[in-house]
Amino acid sequence: MVVAIVPLASILVEVIRNGLSTMNLQFITGLPGVPGETVGGIAPAIQGTLLLIGLTCVIGIPSGVLAGIYLAEFGNNKFGKAIRFLNDVLSEFPSIVVGILISVLLVVATHQYSPVAGAVALSVITLPIVTRTTEESIKTVPNSLRDAAMALGIRRWRTTISVVISTARSGIITGILLSIARISGETAPLILTILGSNFFFSAWNQPIDALPLRIFHDAFQADPFTRQQAWGAALVLIIIVLTLNVGVRLATRGRYSSSRTRL
Amino acid sequence: MPRLMDIGLEKLRNMVLDMAELSQNTVSTAIDAYVQGRDLRERIFGWSEELRMLQDEVSELAVEIIARYQPVASDLRFIKSCMEVSYGFSRFGRYAHDISDVIGIFGDLSNCDRHAIQEAGAQAKDMIRVSIKAFTERDVELASNLKKMDDVVDNIYLDFVKKSAHETEANLKCVVSGTLILRYLERIADHATYVGETVPYIVSGERAARK
Amino acid sequence: MTSQVQLEELKLESKPLTPANQPLEKYKVRTENLNAWFGNNHVLKDISIGFLTNDVTAIIGPSGCGKSTLIRCLNRMHELVPGARTKGSVLLDDSDIYGRGVDPVSVRRRVGMVFQKPNPFPTMSVYDNVAAGLKLNGVRNHVVLDKAVQRSLEQAFLWDEVRTDLDKSGSSLSGGQQQRLCIARALAVEPEIILMDEPCSALDPIATAKIEELIASLKEQYTVGIVTHNMQQAARVSDFTAFLYLGQLIEYGETTNLFENPKEQLTERYLTGKFG
Numbered sequence: 001m002v003v004a005i006v007p008l009a010s011i012l013v014e015v016i017r018n019g020l021s022t023m024n025l026q027f028i029t030g031l032p033g034v035p036g037e038t039v040g041g042i043a044p045a046i047q048g049t050l051l052l053i054g055l056t057c058v059i060g061i062p063s064g065v066l067a068g069i070y071l072a073e074f075g076n077n078k079f080g081k082a083i084r085f086l087n088d089v090l091s092e093f094p095s096i097v098v099g100i101l102i103s104v105l106l107v108v109a110t111h112q113y114s115p116v117a118g119a120v121a122l123s124v125i126t127l128p129i130v131t132r133t134t135e136e137s138i139k140t141v142p143n144s145l146r147d148a149a150m151a152l153g154i155r156r157w158r159t160t161i162s163v164v165i166s167t168a169r170s171g172i173i174t175g176i177l178l179s180i181a182r183i184s185g186e187t188a189p190l191i192l193t194i195l196g197s198n199f200f201f202s203a204w205n206q207p208i209d210a211l212p213l214r215i216f217h218d219a220f221q222a223d224p225f226t227r228q229q230a231w232g233a234a235l236v237l238i239i240i241v242l243t244l245n246v247g248v249r250l251a252t253r254g255r256y257s258s259s260r261t262r263l
Numbered sequence: 264m265p266r267l268m269d270i271g272l273e274k275l276r277n278m279v280l281d282m283a284e285l286s287q288n289t290v291s292t293a294i295d296a297y298v299q300g301r302d303l304r305e306r307i308f309g310w311s312e313e314l315r316m317l318q319d320e321v322s323e324l325a326v327e328i329i330a331r332y333q334p335v336a337s338d339l340r341f342i343k344s345c346m347e348v349s350y351g352f353s354r355f356g357r358y359a360h361d362i363s364d365v366i367g368i369f370g371d372l373s374n375c376d377r378h379a380i381q382e383a384g385a386q387a388k389d390m391i392r393v394s395i396k397a398f399t400e401r402d403v404e405l406a407s408n409l410k411k412m413d414d415v416v417d418n419i420y421l422d423f424v425k426k427s428a429h430e431t432e433a434n435l436k437c438v439v440s441g442t443l444i445l446r447y448l449e450r451i452a453d454h455a456t457y458v459g460e461t462v463p464y465i466v467s468g469e470r471a472a473r474k
Numbered sequence: 475m476t477s478q479v480q481l482e483e484l485k486l487e488s489k490p491l492t493p494a495n496q497p498l499e500k501y502k503v504r505t506e507n508l509n510a511w512f513g514n515n516h517v518l519k520d521i522s523i524g525f526l527t528n529d530v531t532a533i534i535g536p537s538g539c540g541k542s543t544l545i546r547c548l549n550r551m552h553e554l555v556p557g558a559r560t561k562g563s564v565l566l567d568d569s570d571i572y573g574r575g576v577d578p579v580s581v582r583r584r585v586g587m588v589f590q591k592p593n594p595f596p597t598m599s600v601y602d603n604v605a606a607g608l609k610l611n612g613v614r615n616h617v618v619l620d621k622a623v624q625r626s627l628e629q630a631f632l633w634d635e636v637r638t639d640l641d642k643s644g645s646s647l648s649g650g651q652q653q654r655l656c657i658a659r660a661l662a663v664e665p666e667i668i669l670m671d672e673p674c675s676a677l678d679p680i681a682t683a684k685i686e687e688l689i690a691s692l693k694e695q696y697t698v699g700i701v702t703h704n705m706q707q708a709a710r711v712s713d714f715t716a717f718l719y720l721g722q723l724i725e726y727g728e729t730t731n732l733f734e735n736p737k738e739q740l741t742e743r744y745l746t747g748k749f750g
Binding site: 076144145148149150151152153154155158159162167169 | 549551554556579580581582583586587589591593595596597606607610611656659660663
């Protein structure tokens with residue numbers, strides 16, 4: 001236990017210690033400054049990260065959930081086995097490889113960096129995670145519930161939606177939130193797809209900034225103020241990840257209270 | 264592998280067989296006492312009382328087995344029959360008691376024509392023996408003989424009564440004592456048939472039609 | 475296992491319908507030469523049996539004899555298991571539920587089922603659990619639903635205990651209450667037959683007694699079939715009893731007669747506990 005806590009604690013302590021001093025309104029809402037200046041913020045990076053998360057939710061998450069549902073409920077055949085295998089392989093891909101792939105497909109081909117390319121890369125990383133956690137959650141729903149619903153004369157698709165998925169929903173949501181927490185910090189695929197920027201989002205075919213990129217960029221600057229900004233960005237990123245994790249705890253705790261489905 | 268209930272059933276069976284033997288002896292003794300003119304009332308009263316208590320015990324044990332083990336099918340039929348049969352055996356004792364009572368009340372009956380009573384008595388003793396054997400061995404065919412044997416005893420009794428009814432001069436003592444004893448013997452014979460009727464019931468659930 | 479050998483020695487075939495020589499119309503549901511398989515495992519062999527309308531029929535037999543499979547064929551749940559199949563007819567009011575073009579879902583609305591372990595939907599309230607069969611089939615009218623929920627809970631002897639807590643989660647009830655909730659849920663869709671697969675095995679004796687009383691009251695309006703491994707329960711609640719062994723119907727008759735004087739040796743041996 002101690003071995004696990006010590007690295008975690010030391011990271012948190014370092015980040016908080018170094019990053020807290022940068023925390024102010026200007027930091028959260030301002031654009032990055034010019035080297036040598038002592039004003040500047042990481043607002044575009046925050047905006048970028050949130051935008052990417054949003055796009056990934058639209059692109060990657062739904063397909064992952066649907067794939068997970070399919071595999072759990074209808075995937076007990078050769079086709080399902082193949083999908084599961086491919087899914088596992090995909091989850092092992094190094095994120096930089098995913099980044100290169102999407103970069104070649106979307107960035108090089110269209111000669112522009114874009115948020116969409118970034119979101120697509122992140123979706124490819126998210127997809128296998130969400131598929132697997134969704135499938136696992138649905139598999140934990142006991143067969144007796146499906147039996148009970150079918151015996152009432154409820155159709156198969158309705159049973160799957162209103163009984164199976166609804167019973168598994170906290171597990172599914174957990175999986176989604178954890179995968180988002182994971183991709184918030186992905187750096188490699190973003191380098192090749194969104195490039196990074198000092199400005200807010202302006203168009204779908206322009207590069208944007210994101211927190212991991214900002215940290216990466218700022219940490220190597222000669223200017224001490226900018227390096228300090230990196231710590232601040234790191235702190236913000238950790239806050240986002242921790243918030244998502246705490247959110248997961250709250251979501252799963254709700255399972256044991258009298259939560260109801262509105263049919 | 265023996266069941267829990269088997270211990271109780273074995274005990275029940277043994278109690279019923281003990282009663283069978285005792286009641287058979289009691290009736291034989293009573294009839295022989297009459298024929299030989301001996302007064303064995305005390306002995307017979309004692310046995311009759313013992314039979315009555317045994318019947319209570321059988322009844323209690325049967326009810327306990329039913330409450331505890333909820334028996335069904337042949338087990339249930341056997342237990343029910345044990346209750347009925349033990350009642351029959353206790354009646355044997357009772358009628359033996361009554362027969363020896365007659366001797367006590369009427370005193371010396373050596374002058375009476377005891378032919379009918381001897382015949383009926385022998386038949387009754389035989390019927391008891393047959394009914395016990397059929398019950399013990401679950402012999403349905405043997406049990407089926409009892410009906411005819413019962414008819415014999417019935418006829419002896421009815422003939423005696425009819426004859427006495429038309430007698431112009433009769434010895435009151437002989438007629439009354441004879442009628443009483445033959446009546447008891449007829450009842451003993453009836454109960455012996457009831458014992459026999461439990462045999463097909465235990466074996467195959469068949470019930471005899473009540474007359 | 476000697477009983478297997480003896481079965482062959484006795485050359486038993488499944489017996490046809492025997493109870494009381496009733497005319498066929500009196501049977502709410504009956505099977506004709508029903509066979510069922512799990513893959514290559516032949517679990518029901520030529521079963522011809524019927525449940526008389528508004529009576530309680532019990533199905534008894536040792537573990538693995540096919541009793542659960544039999545009732546699951548009556549509401550077309552058996553075929554949901556991968557590799558399972560059936561052959562033969564099941565006639566509900568004289569029309570074959572396995573006939574061409576028959577929608578299994580419609581069969582399941584007419585033939586309700588309650589399972590061994592109470593299985594209320596965990597994310598739904600008591601109210602929603604009972605209403606599930608109606609709501610999830612498109613009934614939206616609140617008045618209709620309210621009435622149905624109350625009626626079903628009353629019929630399941632549960633209304634008084636939950637009327638003030640209809641919004642509580644279904645899983646917050648005790649085991650016995652949960653099972654009655656499942657019964658109410660099955661009753662809400664107004665089936666014609668209620669099938670119960672060992673409904674009391676997971677319950678304590680008091681909860682069991684309540685459910686047995688409930689079964690006795692249900693038969694006024696419904697036809698009830700109950701699978702049980704508890705012979706005494708079959709003796710207590712049923713009007714007719716069927717004894718299954720190794721997938722074959724060995725004996726079937728009025729409960730009193732079957733328990734007092736079974737016709738088949740095998741039945742006699744099973745009832746008196748001479749084999750498992």
